[in-house]
Amino acid sequence: MTENTRRDFIKRTVLGTTAFLAYPSARVLGANDRVRVGMIGVGGRGQELLKQILEVPNAQLVAIADVYGRRRDEAKQMAPGIQTLDDHRRLLEMNDIDGVIVASPLHIHARHFLDTISAGKDLYCEKTMTWSIPEAERCLQAAKSSNRVIQIGLQHESSGALSSAKKWIKDGLAGKITQVESWMSRNTPHGKGQWVRPVPPDCTAANVNWQAFLNGRPDQPFDAYRFINWRLFWEFSGGNVTENMVHQVAWIMSALNLPVPTAAYMSGGIFSEKDGREVPDTLAVTLDFPNDLVVTWQSTFNNSRYGLGERFLGSDGTIEHTAGANDMVRDNSEETIRYYPEKANRPDGAALNGDMPDENHMANWIECIRSRKTPNAPVDVGYRSAIAAHMANLAYRHKQRVTTAVAKSTQPEF
Numbered sequence: 001m002t003e004n005t006r007r008d009f010i011k012r013t014v015l016g017t018t019a020f021l022a023y024p025s026a027r028v029l030g031a032n033d034r035v036r037v038g039m040i041g042v043g044g045r046g047q048e049l050l051k052q053i054l055e056v057p058n059a060q061l062v063a064i065a066d067v068y069g070r071r072r073d074e075a076k077q078m079a080p081g082i083q084t085l086d087d088h089r090r091l092l093e094m095n096d097i098d099g100v101i102v103a104s105p106l107h108i109h110a111r112h113f114l115d116t117i118s119a120g121k122d123l124y125c126e127k128t129m130t131w132s133i134p135e136a137e138r139c140l141q142a143a144k145s146s147n148r149v150i151q152i153g154l155q156h157e158s159s160g161a162l163s164s165a166k167k168w169i170k171d172g173l174a175g176k177i178t179q180v181e182s183w184m185s186r187n188t189p190h191g192k193g194q195w196v197r198p199v200p201p202d203c204t205a206a207n208v209n210w211q212a213f214l215n216g217r218p219d220q221p222f223d224a225y226r227f228i229n230w231r232l233f234w235e236f237s238g239g240n241v242t243e244n245m246v247h248q249v250a251w252i253m254s255a256l257n258l259p260v261p262t263a264a265y266m267s268g269g270i271f272s273e274k275d276g277r278e279v280p281d282t283l284a285v286t287l288d289f290p291n292d293l294v295v296t297w298q299s300t301f302n303n304s305r306y307g308l309g310e311r312f313l314g315s316d317g318t319i320e321h322t323a324g325a326n327d328m329v330r331d332n333s334e335e336t337i338r339y340y341p342e343k344a345n346r347p348d349g350a351a352l353n354g355d356m357p358d359e360n361h362m363a364n365w366i367e368c369i370r371s372r373k374t375p376n377a378p379v380d381v382g383y384r385s386a387i388a389a390h391m392a393n394l395a396y397r398h399k400q401r402v403t404t405a406v407a408k409s410t411q412p413e414f
């Protein structure tokens with residue numbers, strides 16, 4: 001495919017999805033009614049979310065849809081009463097489902113997002129909200145013109161640490177914050193690239209609906225490695241900024257109530273394991289924001305010593321949030337949030353430890369389905385963090401500084 005036809009193709013597939021003329025009306029839930037949930041995509045993350053939903057009181061998992069037979073079987077073992085389907089459209093036709101959890105690969109999020117909203121269901125959509133900027137615009141628009149309850153899988157938006165940071169910032173303890181440093185570091189054994197998963201022997205063309213996985217990407221022969229390891233390839237993934245930076249950028253944006261960045265820069269490369277992947281494993285991202293703020297995020301897959309964290313550097317104090325060397329997903333690393341006064345401007349200030357409790361992100365979504373309130377990670381933060389991630393990737397791929405206007409007028413490329 002030539003570059004032009006490829007671009008046209010992407011434009012058509014990105015913008016040519018479902019038309020939104022009317023939304024089916026959803027069931028009105030009483031305080032004691034069970035919220036009935038369906039899931040699209042029950043792979044690694046989907047199975048973690050499946051366990052979470054089973055633990056939320058007064059929620060019931062009714063059905064799942066996945067294009068890979070093995071995943072349907074695994075889900076059925078975890079929740080024997082559920083219906084398993086091989087096509088997400090059949091799941092969305094079910095009248096007895098109130099909300100849908102989407103945990104498919106990144107390049108299919110927009111399709112599943114839009115189809116779910118247009119079926120009149122509430123939505124929990126894994127991060128990053130979309131694979132591209134035009135998709136993010138379209139999803140935001142669809143969400144705003146619906147009355148659906150939408151939670152993005154940015155679970156750290158429900159953390160007590162974020163509540164502490166917001167409070168300290170609101171109370172003026174940090175003064176004028178001009179810079180936020182953030183980082184995320186992991187390591188992997190020699191010869192085993194980060195994220196690479198073994199291909200199960202039953203991952204064959206007979207057991208996978210490859211066309212549904214491609215979701216309109218240029219036709220290509222079934223490739224089990226790409227299906228299982230979609231994260232490594234631009235066609236399906238946004239690499240580490242959409243896998244991990246997005247969590248931290250969303251967190252920083254929420255703490256400081258930030259809009260989308262005005263510009264992004266990103267350098268790096270494939271330095272850790274040259275295993276055929278396309279997305280970089282070593283990154284330094286700079287995001288410019290209005291009102292005198294620069295946010296940096298750096299990441300390596302070659303050293304885990306400093307774990308992950310964010311430092312808000314203000315004229316009157318510092319807010320430091322750190323977690324250990326483990327990833328954010330499993331929540332198994334020690335997490336601290338602390339405030340340190342700057343003696344120059346707050347000579348009598350005292351250091352503080354954050355002690356606000358975490359909320360359960362999944363339970364928050366279910367509660368909001370009942371109350372119709374806005375969840376902790378609404379579409380708006382999903383949108384802004386997605387734009388920041390895509391601007392960073394554009395800067396990396398074009399090897400230049402990218403402004404918001406340029407990013408929004410650039411067609412996404414594989």
Ligand SMILES: NC(=O)c1ccc[n+]([C@@H]2O[C@H](COP(=O)([O-])OP(=O)(O)OC[C@H]3O[C@@H](n4cnc5c(N)ncnc54)[C@H](O)[C@@H]3O)[C@@H](O)[C@H]2O)c1
Pocket residue numbers: 040041042043044045046065066067068071088103104105106108126127128153154155212213215227228242243328329
């Ligand atoms: N919030 C978090 O902390 C967190 C952690 C890990 C992953 N994630 C996100 O979750 C998503 C899934 O990641 P993963 O690691 O579980 O990937 P995965 O490949 O393990 O799972 C994806 C699942 O989707 C299925 N699938 C593919 N195409 C489909 C289609 N058209 N319809 C229905 N099902 C389809 C696959 O068969 C697979 O079971 C990604 O967006 C990822 O970024 C979020």
